[in-house]
Amino acid sequence: MLNNSKSIKAPSRATAMWLPVACVILFGAKLACDQFEAKCPPSFHDHVQWRNIQDAKLEAKSRQMPIFEVVTSDFNGEHFKTLERYYFSDPTLANAINKDYIPARSISKSSNNQWGPHFGYDRDSKTTVDFANVRVIPLDLQERSCDDYRLPHLYHSPGFKQNVLVFLAENKNYNSSYNVSIAKHDWCKLADVEAKAKKENKKILYFFYQQYNDTCYNVMQYPFNDYDKKKLLDKHFACSIVMERATPVTKNPVYVDKLVKKYEVQSYPSLVSVDPNTGKFEKLGGTCNRSEIDDFLKKESAK
Amino acid sequence: MNKTIFRTTLKHWCSSAGIITLCGLYFMCLLGYSVCTIIFTEWQLIEPSFVNTFFMLPFIFALGTGIIGKDISSGVLSTLFSRPLARTKYVIAKWVALSVATSAIAVTLALCEQTILSVTYLQAPDVNLFTTIAERVSLCFGLSATMIGLSSLFAGNKNMVVWCVLFGGMWILLQLATALPSMYFGSYFSLAWMASFTPIMKAIAEFTTSICLPWLDMTLVANTLIPSAATIFGYSFTVLFMLTVAIWRMNNLEVSYAQQQ
Numbered sequence: 001m002l003n004n005s006k007s008i009k010a011p012s013r014a015t016a017m018w019l020p021v022a023c024v025i026l027f028g029a030k031l032a033c034d035q036f037e038a039k040c041p042p043s044f045h046d047h048v049q050w051r052n053i054q055d056a057k058l059e060a061k062s063r064q065m066p067i068f069e070v071v072t073s074d075f076n077g078e079h080f081k082t083l084e085r086y087y088f089s090d091p092t093l094a095n096a097i098n099k100d101y102i103p104a105r106s107i108s109k110s111s112n113n114q115w116g117p118h119f120g121y122d123r124d125s126k127t128t129v130d131f132a133n134v135r136v137i138p139l140d141l142q143e144r145s146c147d148d149y150r151l152p153h154l155y156h157s158p159g160f161k162q163n164v165l166v167f168l169a170e171n172k173n174y175n176s177s178y179n180v181s182i183a184k185h186d187w188c189k190l191a192d193v194e195a196k197a198k199k200e201n202k203k204i205l206y207f208f209y210q211q212y213n214d215t216c217y218n219v220m221q222y223p224f225n226d227y228d229k230k231k232l233l234d235k236h237f238a239c240s241i242v243m244e245r246a247t248p249v250t251k252n253p254v255y256v257d258k259l260v261k262k263y264e265v266q267s268y269p270s271l272v273s274v275d276p277n278t279g280k281f282e283k284l285g286g287t288c289n290r291s292e293i294d295d296f297l298k299k300e301s302a303k
Numbered sequence: 304m305n306k307t308i309f310r311t312t313l314k315h316w317c318s319s320a321g322i323i324t325l326c327g328l329y330f331m332c333l334l335g336y337s338v339c340t341i342i343f344t345e346w347q348l349i350e351p352s353f354v355n356t357f358f359m360l361p362f363i364f365a366l367g368t369g370i371i372g373k374d375i376s377s378g379v380l381s382t383l384f385s386r387p388l389a390r391t392k393y394v395i396a397k398w399v400a401l402s403v404a405t406s407a408i409a410v411t412l413a414l415c416e417q418t419i420l421s422v423t424y425l426q427a428p429d430v431n432l433f434t435t436i437a438e439r440v441s442l443c444f445g446l447s448a449t450m451i452g453l454s455s456l457f458a459g460n461k462n463m464v465v466w467c468v469l470f471g472g473m474w475i476l477l478q479l480a481t482a483l484p485s486m487y488f489g490s491y492f493s494l495a496w497m498a499s500f501t502p503i504m505k506a507i508a509e510f511t512t513s514i515c516l517p518w519l520d521m522t523l524v525a526n527t528l529i530p531s532a533a534t535i536f537g538y539s540f541t542v543l544f545m546l547t548v549a550i551w552r553m554n555n556l557e558v559s560y561a562q563q564q
Contacts, residue, residue: 009387010387011388011389013554015547015550015554016391019546019551022543023540023547026543027536027540030540033532033533034533036533037533042523042531
């Protein structure tokens with residue numbers, strides 16, 4: 001006989017009232033917090049120990065360390081918030097900056113041009129110390145074709161942090177002595193380089209360098225920092241700098257234009273190795289990394 | 304939550320050769336991408352994650368397309384709901400199953416990346432693994448709720464189509480809204496137009512993005528002195544709202560054999 005005393009109760013099909021109520025409360029809370037955060041935006045843990053730019057310069061001089069200078073158009077505005085969020089709130093990046101650099105903040109007063117704040121090397125002519133302004137370009141420059149920056153773009157994408165870490169690691173020993181090493185090199189005059197190369201049975205190595213271009217400066221200084229590389233250059237090449245100075249206002253000297261045309265230089269910096277006897281040339285152009293420069297120099301010196 | 308439905312849903316995915324192959328291939332692609340990045344860029348320092356959080360989307364789409372809609376269109380629901388099964392529990396079981404499955408993939412992928420890095424550099428990576436995993440898992444739980452909500456409203460695989468239309472449509476609309484005035488009326492008009500309509504467009508973009516891509520940006524949530532409460536409330540609202548929609552829809556859905564015939 002069937003036992004119907006324990007009847008199965010049909011489950012309720014009513015939607016719990018607290019669900020829509022909770023939704024409304026959460027949405028209201030979100031709107032309220034949006035309003036509040038618009039007035040008082042959340043600030044990030046800034047792990048970098050910033051100094052005043054003047055103090056940083058003194059410290060850089062005494063400790064012979066590069067300055068990590070952040071130039072923004074306003075002190076606590078949108079630019080710095082973004083930098084804080086992506087760079088300085090990250091403990092790994094902040095540690096690298098604090099350890100290897102002297103971090104300094106400064107505000108550009110000439111930020112009304114289309115390139116945003118003006119950046120330039122800060123070379124103290126009296127003390128002859130070259131401060132390496134390892135600068136951070138504000139966010140508004142990231143989409144413009146400006147070569148004159150030294151940190152990678154500020155995109156929050158996979159790999160961006162890596163680029164910055166590599167950059168910081170590469171430049172941490174960047175101090176005045178490197179510039180001296182470039183200046184002290186026995187550069188040939190453009191007019192004499194061919195004759196000297198033929199006489200000493202060497203190849204010509206042209207460094208096509210664009211004025212005010214930091215990437216060029218970094219690439220240029222690399223071979224001269226390394227004793228072996230410098231020895232290699234001295235042994236196999238007669239080196240000469242070709243300075244490209246063309247701007248909307250100034251023009252290149254004719255001999256520079258001729259060389260640019262002859263060696264089909266389209267990007268800066270470019271290293272061109274020329275055999276003076278045959279006139280054959282090899283070129284390494286654009287922003288190249290250290291291993292590419294090494295390979296190029298090795299290959300050309302072995303020929 | 305109904306454990307039987309939870310288990311059955313997971314079993315269905317595990318037994319589906321197509322889904323396993325698709326997820327496996329994509330998984331291998333992502334791992335391959337990680338390895339290639341190490342080899343070709345000669346990275347010497349350690350990056351927290353090669354794989355962007357949004358690379359999780361294909362996994363969620365592969366598993367979540369038609370998660371309830373297929374049951375509606377195939378008539379499975381008629382059989383299921385003829386039993387004394389609370390429909391709320393059915394929806395929650397489906398959501399938990401989808402979230403757990405995709406989160407498991409996300410965590411596995413993150414751990415694989417870390418293992419590759421550790422093996423490559425013979426040292427433990429200096430990364431915030433918690434942040435990476437938390438971001439991905441939040442996306443898995445959030446987007447699963449959206450897929451469940453849309454799937455309950457649209458039969459078959461249409462939840463995927465609706466998601467694409469919502470998200471893609473929003474972006475196309477925004478692009479057109481920016482580009483068209485400047486094309487036809489010049490930049491001065493465009494600037495004025497943008498100035499007056501930007502808040503509206505921003506609101507549309509924010510709302511659609513919060514519905515289509517609910518996730519917790521851990522940089523905003525965990526790395527700030529004052530954690531962004533708006534982000535947390537917004538995320539919770541989206542998840543609860545989409546689940547409420549799904550539960551309401553299921554409770555009001557009339558399914559019977561007669562309807563099927």
